[in-house]
Amino acid sequence: MKAYQDDIAKLEQSDTQVLGVSVDSPAANKVFADQIGVKFPLLSDFKRTVSKEYGILNEEKGFANRATFVIDKEGIIQHIDLGKAAIDPSGATQACSLLEHKRSSQ
Amino acid sequence: MKQRLLAAAAVLVLVLAAPWAAQGTELKVGDKAPDFTLLDTNWKEVKLSDYLGKKNIVLAFYVLAFTGG
DSSP states (O other): OHHHHHTHHHHHHTTEEEEEEESSOHHHHHHHHHHHTOOSOEEEOTTOHHHHHTTOEETTTTEEOOEEEEEOTTSBEEEEEEGGGGTSTHHHHHHHHHHHHHHHTO | OHHHHHHHHHHHHHHHHHHHHTTSOSOOTTSBOOOOEEEOTTSOEEEGGGTTTTOEEEEEEOSOTTSOO
16 A cells, blocks of 8 residues: 555546555554555455455455556546456556546647 | 256356456456545545546556555
8 A cells, every 4th residue: 555655646647546444444444554655545354345246255264355546537447457466556546647648738 | 867967067157267367456457446444644534536527647556555656
């Protein structure tokens, strides 16, 4: 999550909101956010419903696998990183800047 | 008999394929993102639909708090 915080300026430039999601409780996420200096919202999927709906719940272990989805302003998925690829935010950052570029040239 | 065998084979294929199917998301680029309502660190509800028409969203799922990455 820290890597996404480091890219936040670029992401905000392309009119993007970052939302972190895990199955941790809001209380645990608050401590975690403070600890690593993350300023964007960390959301709690305590019931695992959203991880399941996005198809990335690890049923065996009960937590979400690492994944990043870029969703445009119309609610359409524009980019997906799964597993280790999702640790590095550069793919998502690039996808967002492309989205804004497309929008501004329309 | 032959039909039964075929049905059994089909079931076997499904059972064997299931663990791989469960590995990744079924969602693809171009799909509509499922809406969600989740709690932020102040126990306030955050919805995907709050941002529609306003912001692009980077929805970053992480495994667990207090782990790296």
